[in-house]
Amino acid sequence: MATIKVLIEGYAKPLDKGWKANSTVCLVTVGDKKIITDPGCNRETLLKALDNENLKTGDIDYVFLSHRHPDHILLAGLFENAKYITFDTNLMYNKDVLLEFGEHVLGEDIEIVDTPGHVNEHLSLVVDTPEGKVAIAGDVI
């Protein structure tokens, strides 16, 4: 079983000219692995949220990126030890090594699924938790 904690609740608010937006950021813990989903674009808020969990950027094992929109991915590079699961032709980046991944690369409790619609290349996670299956669906919904 895996657990999910919402570190940052996402928002999209129109301004007079533009938007104020950040993705929802989740911490998924499965076994001894820590996964950040869509780290967003607000560095100060993200670092504070990690600090609240007694985590440093180097403690994160995987970063999952649902799709390419900047409010979801601008802070992806913060996690110096993480491997990156990306929407980009379903490749996992381990520094400069690109590897294909299967739907259960994050373990049997987490399934990576294609969820096109918002954009063609969009991935979601379906996580088996003690409360049941939970989808982390980026901007699909």
Ligand SMILES: [Zn+2]
């Ligand atoms: Zn989007």
